[in-house]
Amino acid sequence: MAQTADVKEELAQIDVSRTTVRAAEVATILRFAGGLHVISGRIAVEAELDSPGIARRVRKDLAELYGARSDVSVIAASGVRRTNHYLVRVHEAGETLARQTGLMDQRRRPVRGLPNRLTTGSREDLAAIWRGAFLAQGTLTDPGRSASLEVVCPGNEAAMALVGAAGRLGIPAKAREVRGVHRVLIRDGEAISSMLKTMGALRSVGEWEEMRQRREVRATANRLVNFDDANLRRSAEAAVAACARVERAMELLGDDIPDHLKYAGTLRLAHRDASLDELGQHADPPMTKDAVAGRIRRLLAMADKKASDLGLPGTDSGLPSDLDLS
16 A cells, blocks of 8 residues: 555654664564564564565664674565565574573573563653554554554564553554454544654645545534435425425315415425425415415415315325325
């Protein structure tokens, strides 16, 4: 997704000076983008990344923070991979690096979540954790009903650690497991913007917010148009029904219609598309819409009573069969 790639490109260019913050970011990238592997009986640390910029950033941090020499190889796009991926590997001194970054404990056991020293660090450290997780396995979808900032996690422990870090940053995030894949999601628009700002994607959050506002305005406009269309349709159907009933009423009553009721009925038939308020303005002298409605209501009631007394169909019989009054 272009939106995701733009955010990652911006995050990969952020200049971080504090050593602990850089260490938190690179440790999280290694945890979320790869892990530990045994090659020729030796522990190697690997991370599979989706852009050369992120790969360069990781290699630079590994060299400057831990003195670790890394190799990078290109994994060509194929199958589900639409673009090339870049595999960063530290083979020599891999075990030492694994201990230093918290991927492995002192008993040579892989750490399943994130090191406690990272998740209990400063606000900058927590932001670096999320930046690293997003660089490794994050996606950002366009604003809309399904908008989300999502990170695929290597396991439930890592997902809960990421949710906890977001909570300490004051941003709501939820963990989900779908078909055995653990994910952490942020769906609220304001929360997504806050996380983007916290991670340091200031340019991207501006573009995302602008797109979000445009879509909200468009959605509101569409709702209003649909609302107006529905109101117009209901008004038109009500007018058709009223005219059909008035015609039947005047047919039933004939010369027995009181003059004031006959005038209201004639007014209704002469201005079939007009509202009750507009009918009142057409009257001479002008009447209120309540007065017009009252006269038409009495006209229909008188006609229905006569029809009932004579055993004839009432004013409803004049309604078109295809009229939807629901």
